[in-house]
């Protein structure tokens with residue numbers, strides 16, 4: 001990939017906003033922090049903004065306290081959007097051009113809409129962390145703090161190098177980051193092994209909603225607003241729940257519905273080996289990856305489940321194993 005336009009932008013500008021999608025995950029928080037710390041090393045003025053709450057488990061990352069939820073009031077030179085397939089998911093109220101003169105879009109979603117003035121999109125990259133490593137290494141000192149953020153990006157988006165998006169390059173980059181002093185066991189403990197009691201209480205309720213169909217190949221669960229209230233769980237406590245059903249032997253597709261409001265349902269999809277879940281998400285104006293995707297549906301929960309599961313079933317029957 002040719003990064004020269006990006007380096008030119010860095011050289012010729014001074015004020016930067018670095019941002020990512022709402023419902024932030026390890027890749028979004030990690031890449032926002034890595035880019036922010038790198039720009040500071042270039043002696044730039046930089047404001048990291050994520051228009052949502054940062055999950056507690058990523059607060060160990062150096063600089064996470066710098067991330068602002070407040071949209072800056074002045075116009076910046078450059079806005080760098082990371083890990084975000086379309087501008088809407090950044091969650092800004094106004095048009096992006098009202099925040100900065102130049103928009104840079106660095107991402108790895110195949111569904112990316114190329115909304116930037118400069119677009120660095122590599123759908124073969126496991127994570128934006130991986131792209132940023134290639135972008136930064138050799139141009140700026142990738143110190144321990146930056147390495148920690150990049151490692152978190154890669155390790156979360158690859159599910160601890162278990163998912164099909166893991167490549168030899170991902171592993172090489174992780175090895176380089178370990179050379180900077182990063183300890184995988186430390187990050188794993190922070191990110192994967194600190195579930196709150198509330199999240200386990202929620203998990204108990206959610207697993208009770210499990211439904212299996214299509215000869216055991218499709219599994220779905222749902223989370224109601226009531227369940228969130230009763231358990232006191234937060235949005236971030238729903239993280240990873242879908243994997244419990246994806247792991248059921250014989251299941252190819254897992255779907256999780258989350259009632260955010262009366263008629264606003266967030267739908268998450270995962271698949272294991274052959275089913276393309278992105279194509280389903282895209283039918284409902286969502287997006288994502290081949291094996292992990294999502295969308296929002298403006299219908300009541302029961303209706304959303306009917307419509308979405310019917311669509312998945314139809315596609316599963318049409319495509320069939322090995323034909324995707």
Ligand SMILES: [Mn+2]
Nearest residue numbers: 027083127128
């Ligand atoms: Mn990502």
